[in-house]
Amino acid sequence: MFTLRVMSDSQRILDSIRRLVRMLRVSDRQAQLELGVSGAQLFVLTELGKTPSLSLNELASRTLTDQSSVSVVVTRLVDAGLVTRDRDQRDARRLVLNLTRAGRALLQNAPPVAQERLLAIFDALPEAERKRFADTFEEIVDNAGADDGPAPMLFEDSERREGHLKAVPKEDAAAK
Amino acid sequence: MFTLRVMSDSQRILDSIRRLVRMLRVSDRQAQLELGVSGAQLFVLTELGKTPSLSLNELASRTLTDQSSVSVVVTRLVDAGLVTRDRDQRDARRLVLNLTRAGRALLQNAPPVAQERLLAIFDALPEAERKRFADTFEEIVDNAGADDGPAPMLFEDSERREGHLKAVPKEDAAAK
DNA sequence: TAAACATACTTGGGATCGCATCAAATCGGC
DNA sequence: GCCGATTTGATGCGATCCCAAGTATGTTTA
Incomplete structure (x- = not known):
């Protein structure tokens, strides 16, 4: 509603x-x-x-x-x-x-194309905010992407029910 | 190297x-x-x-x-x-x-597909950090998108003269 | 040396995206 | 009521993206 x-x-x-x-x-x-x-x-x-x-x-x-x-x-x-x-x-x-x-x-x-425009916008942010944003963004992408993608070729029995994902907050300390 | x-x-x-x-x-x-x-x-x-x-x-x-x-x-x-x-x-x-x-x-x-996975990751962030991230992100996109417009349509482009103008790519055309 | 394995690109398939047009339907003014 | 302008979708076009095969070229091993 x-x-x-x-x-x-x-x-x-x-x-x-x-x-x-x-x-x-x-x-x-x-x-x-x-x-x-x-x-x-x-x-x-x-x-x-x-x-x-x-x-x-x-x-x-x-x-x-x-x-x-x-x-x-x-x-x-x-x-x-x-x-x-x-x-x-x-x-x-x-x-x-x-x-x-x-x-x-x-x-x-x-x-200047899109990327440059974006860079300009980033640069215009207060430094602390920009850094925080970059840090969080990297953390997110690491968690989402890395996920140590298992060889893209192993999962065969992907039945239609894939159960769940485990994107657990896996505290990764190896960030740097 | x-x-x-x-x-x-x-x-x-x-x-x-x-x-x-x-x-x-x-x-x-x-x-x-x-x-x-x-x-x-x-x-x-x-x-x-x-x-x-x-x-x-x-x-x-x-x-x-x-x-x-x-x-x-x-x-x-x-x-x-x-x-x-x-x-x-x-x-x-x-x-x-x-x-x-x-x-x-x-x-x-x-x-759950990519979006859901991302949502899960976002949700796993500390609330304050998530909010800051969302705020900054919106600010960036607003600046990049709206951005007092890079001249909606300037056709002074030397080699392209199609003769007909197109609807202005005005972002807020979604209003209805 | 010959065969097996590995690497670097190319090509074709399938899907998305946005723009420019086009056809049909609807709306408006006269 | 009629005809032009506007709105709503559909289609063609060109470009991207990823994957899966296929084709050379290289390297290693039996």
């Missing part, structure tokens, strides 16, 4: 996450219109600017995505003439990715 | 966001394997469980996504026999969406 006007703090957090994700997506679209490259592409360019001659896997782990996803993105960048993709001399399996001149140029006058 | 440089708090936050987003995606994937429905689908089912007889647009604003995205998701749910999609008697443009018996059933024994 009542539309539950009072959101719990936990739900407020979830909602913030959703809004944030959406904002990032929309921002990507906009970047694509203005720059011609998508957010993912720009992110790859940025990493490649920071660390040249990366291989695909290295790039994947730096961008926290799957190797196949990066593969596609890199292909687009190569097609656009922003990145060079050569095979490693010593190990012909690996790639050696680098920015072209055009890639560096684009990176330089790329207007 | 160790890349373990001291990340600024802002960088740590950004990184947490990326990890979180990735975790959510992977989790969706898993839910799909176990339940047969993706995270987005499950989310729609949940909203429909909370508020029956929604229209597509209402559902879209509740799920914070575009109408077209929801349209596709709903189509899949209808095909799967989990949701009914009828036209409104009084206004044949609108839809009346509802869960089928199967939809309700699935929703009931759906094991």
